[in-house]
Amino acid sequence: RSSWLLLAPLLTPPVPVITAPPCSLCPEGAHRFQWIRNLVPEFGISSSHVKVLSSPSEFYELLKVQIKAAKQRVVMASLYLGTGLLEQELVDCLEEALQKSLQAEGSSNLRVSILLDYTRGSRGRKNSRTMLIPLLQRFPEQVRVSLFHTPNLRGLLRLLIPERFNETIGLQHIKVYLFDDDVILSGANLSDLYFTNRQDRYVLLQDSPEIADFFTELVDAIGDVSLQLQQDDTVQMMEGMEHPYQGDKVAYCEIANRRVMEVINSARTRQELLHAKAFHSSQQGSSLLSQQGSPVARGLKSEPDTWIYPLIQMKPFGIQIDEMVTETLLTEAERDARIYLTTGYFNLTQAYMDLILGTRAEYRILLASPEVNGFFGAKGVAGAIPAAYVYIERQFYSEVCYLRQQERVQLQEYSRAGWTFHAKGLWLYLAGSDLPCLTLIGSPNFGYRSVHRDLEAQVAIVTENKALQQQLHEEQEQLYLCSGVVSPSTFEQPNRYVKLWVKLVTPLIKNFF
Numbered sequence: 001r002s003s004w005l006l007l008a009p010l011l012t013p014p015v016p017v018i019t020a021p022p023c024s025l026c027p028e029g030a031h032r033f034q035w036i037r038n039l040v041p042e043f044g045i046s047s048s049h050v051k052v053l054s055s056p057s058e059f060y061e062l063l064k065v066q067i068k069a070a071k072q073r074v075v076m077a078s079l080y081l082g083t084g085l086l087e088q089e090l091v092d093c094l095e096e097a098l099q100k101s102l103q104a105e106g107s108s109n110l111r112v113s114i115l116l117d118y119t120r121g122s123r124g125r126k127n128s129r130t131m132l133i134p135l136l137q138r139f140p141e142q143v144r145v146s147l148f149h150t151p152n153l154r155g156l157l158r159l160l161i162p163e164r165f166n167e168t169i170g171l172q173h174i175k176v177y178l179f180d181d182d183v184i185l186s187g188a189n190l191s192d193l194y195f196t197n198r199q200d201r202y203v204l205l206q207d208s209p210e211i212a213d214f215f216t217e218l219v220d221a222i223g224d225v226s227l228q229l230q231q232d233d234t235v236q237m238m239e240g241m242e243h244p245y246q247g248d249k250v251a252y253c254e255i256a257n258r259r260v261m262e263v264i265n266s267a268r269t270r271q272e273l274l275h276a277k278a279f280h281s282s283q284q285g286s287s288l289l290s291q292q293g294s295p296v297a298r299g300l301k302s303e304p305d306t307w308i309y310p311l312i313q314m315k316p317f318g319i320q321i322d323e324m325v326t327e328t329l330l331t332e333a334e335r336d337a338r339i340y341l342t343t344g345y346f347n348l349t350q351a352y353m354d355l356i357l358g359t360r361a362e363y364r365i366l367l368a369s370p371e372v373n374g375f376f377g378a379k380g381v382a383g384a385i386p387a388a389y390v391y392i393e394r395q396f397y398s399e400v401c402y403l404r405q406q407e408r409v410q411l412q413e414y415s416r417a418g419w420t421f422h423a424k425g426l427w428l429y430l431a432g433s434d435l436p437c438l439t440l441i442g443s444p445n446f447g448y449r450s451v452h453r454d455l456e457a458q459v460a461i462v463t464e465n466k467a468l469q470q471q472l473h474e475e476q477e478q479l480y481l482c483s484g485v486v487s488p489s490t491f492e493q494p495n496r497y498v499k500l501w502v503k504l505v506t507p508l509i510k511n512f513f
Contacts, residue, residue, distance in 0.1 A: 035308045035328075039321050041267040044209050044304030047465035052475050053202035060195035061186060062204065066179035067093040070110060071101070073212075077115040077116055077176045077219050081128040082191030082355065090190065091131055098139045100232045103487055106482060107493035111142055115219050117172040118147035118235070123163055129229055137231045146223035147235060148172035148455065151252050151316060153246035157238045164382075168512035170316060172226075173443045173454040178216065181209040185441050187344075187424045198374070200422045200452065201475070203441050203461065210274075211308055215457075220310070220453065221259040221509070225252070257317040264312065266273050306463040313456040315442060322444060322458060323451050327351060329428065329438075333361035336431035340476050342366035342414075344422040346393050347443075347447035347510060353396065361409050366378070366483055367393065368421040369413040370495055376420070385498070388506045391498045394491050401488075411432065411486035414479070425458065427476045438462045448511040 012326055036042070053059055067074055067090070071384065092110055101110035114132065121128035135143045150170030153161070157169070177184040188200040225237035225244070237243050242252040313322035330352065331338055339361050347366035348356070356363055367502055368389070370376060375385035393411065400409050414421040424445050427436040442458020444450040465467055490496065 008464060029198065030157035031108070031265045033307075033309075033460065036311075036325055036460060037115060037268070037271075039325065040264060040309050040311065041210075041214060042204040043208065043214075043271065043308040043380075044275075044278075045208055045211075045306050045308060045497045046204070046302065047463055047468040049206045049208055050306060050461065050463075050468055050471075051204040051206065052235075052456075052471045053329075053480060055205060056188070056195050056198060059186065062202075063090060063177060064093050066177075066184075067097055068180060070097055070112070070179040072109055072180050073178070073216060074112045075114070075115075075176070075178045075216050076190065076354060077172070077174045077215075077222075078190045079117050079171060079175070080116075080120040080123075080189060080191065081116060081175055082189075082193075083124075083128075083131055083132050084192040085303065086192040086195050087190060088226050092458050094135060095138070097121040097140055098135070101142070102139075111144075112139070112443040113144045113146070113216075113219060115146045115148065115172060115174070115223050115226065117167075118149040119153070119163075119167045119169060121147055126213065132229065133233055136229060140231065145222065146219075146226035146230055146430075148222060148226040149244040149490075150453075151244045151249050151256075153454070154249065166268065168509075170453040171395065171449075171455070172222065172326060173450070174219075174222075174457040175443050176215045176219065176457065178212050181205050183208055183213045183215060187422055187443055192220050192412055193420065194422070197418055199416070199421045199479070200426055201441050201479075203459075205308065208308075210267075211269070211310075211426070214263070214310060217263045217267070218260065218310075218457070221263050222256075223255045224284050250345050251487070253317050256314070257319060260312065260314060260317060260319060264310075305465045306461065306468060309460040309462070311442070311458050311460060313451065313454075315452045316455075319409070320433060320451075322456060324448070325460065326440070326444075327355060328427075329440075330355040330359060330361075333359060333428065334431050337359040337361040338364065338429040339426055340364045340366070340369055340429075340436075340480070341426040341446065342479060343424045343445045343447070345445050345447055345513070346396075347445070347446055347449075347513070348396070349446070349451050351444055353399075356409060357399065357403060357405060362410075364410050364425075364480070366414055366480055368414050369415040371417055372414055374417060374422060384502050387498045387502045388510065388513070390496050391503055391506050392510060393486070394496075394498075397486055397491075412480060412483040413486055413490070414483045416482045423479055427472060435466065435473050437463060437464070437469060439472050449513070464491055 044510055098110055101108045116128050132145050153166055153169040175186050175188060183205040186200055186202040187195040224238060227237060229235055229247060242255055309320035311325050312319055370386040370390055373386040373389060375382050397411055400406055425439060425441045428438040429436050438459050439461050444456040444458055450456050
């Protein structure tokens with residue numbers, strides 16, 4: 001019965017594919033990517049505010065330190081919160097920070113907003129909801145827990161598909177963790193595996209109030225169209241808000257689109273005004289500087305050397321900025337440029353595959369070997385998912401070989417005993433450069449789900465600073481160091497055997513994992 005129900009998602013209507021408009025990149029260094037600010041806000045910062053983390057334990061310890069130090073706001077968006085001891089320790093840190101805020105002189109300022117996915121966060125008797133209810137009960141005025149429910153899971157489909165399988169239809173997949181004006185962008189969820197032995201990527205943006213404001217507003221916007229967790233473990237929508245699966249789907253998606261685009265467009269307008277103001281100040285400063293090195297000029301803020309562009313993808317709401325930017329980056333990458341692309345789940349969209357195979361840049365694609373796939377050893381149908389990924393990988397590799405592109409497009413498999421692999425993103429090295437000037441980091445996996453089904457967010461970090469470029473380069477090298485190059489012999493290994501039924505079913509269900 002479960003195997004049959006796995007095919008139930010095929011009842012959902014397909015989403016039309018819309019490709020990015022043609023776009024020419026400017027020729028000057030890192031600034032060639034300024035075209036992205038035509039779509040999203042551009043945040044100029046100093047590279048000294050960016051720190052690249054490398055390990056799950058470093059990520060976990062930083063979360064605890066940041067929660068305890070927060071005075072104004074804690075905003076956490078994730079797929080789910082786990083139910084183990086490490087996750088309980090995080091909840092305890094939140095409780096401690098909230099209690100301290102209550103005891104502080106004057107009014108209690110700390111606000112905690114948590115956004116999770118409804119289906120994943122409700123899985124099992126003990127789940128994300130039961131972990132957070134004590135906080136809601138104790139601090140009702142300070143804590144908000146929003147549970148996003150995809151509008152595509154409704155009616156007969158919602159009744160038929162069992163727990164776990166219902167997560168294939170669409171999820172809240174954004175991972176952003178911010179504390180006052182510090183922001184952590186990652187692909188990692190709030191679960192013990194991601195704190196111990198599940199490799200991901202993590203970037204800390206320190207003292208970045210405009211970026212923190214943007215992601216606070218984004219999480220608030222999604223929260224407003226999500227179910228609100230109550231103290232008795234029930235959920236309800238905000239008053240007057242369209243329901244995601246009981247209400248009118250078109251109306252709900254239009255409201256969600258409007259809320260999210262308001263955040264993006266208002267931030268973009270704000271940043272453009274700041275840019276104009278900074279430009280006039282710098283003009284004034286250079287004029288003053290020529291007049292005997294005026295102290296007014298010396299007080300001016302230094303020019304940014306790093307730019308952050310938030311890329312949002314919410315195809316259920318008709319928002320596809322991340323897809324447009326990613327496709328344009330792949331399209332415009334020049335000959336002899338190198339793109340290092342990594343995903344824990346190698347299941348690229350047809351558009352991304354066509355661009356990789358049809359453009360001029362060199363590609364080094366890092367993916368999970370079967371043993372480090374998150375589904376390895378899972379029970380039931382899910383246990384066959386690593387084999388499905390092997391089948392997809394082999395088909396792509398065969399296409400690379402057929403087109404004689406093995407030198408230009410290279411696959412590498414991450415393998416590390418006792419670990420699983422969940423890192424995603426890319427690093428772009430311009431032709432002739434040994435260091436990357438751009439990286440994408442966040443939640444998307446470059447697959448069909450990321451583009452069409454789930455809510456996703458990542459940032460493009462563009463930098464001219466050599467020290468930060470070196471940090472990003474070392475991050476890339478550290479991940480690729482644990483990998484081996486894929487060759488025809490890779491697929492002759494016994495653990496690469498794919499059963500016939502998996503080969504037959506994979507084309508039908510590949511858009512759901």
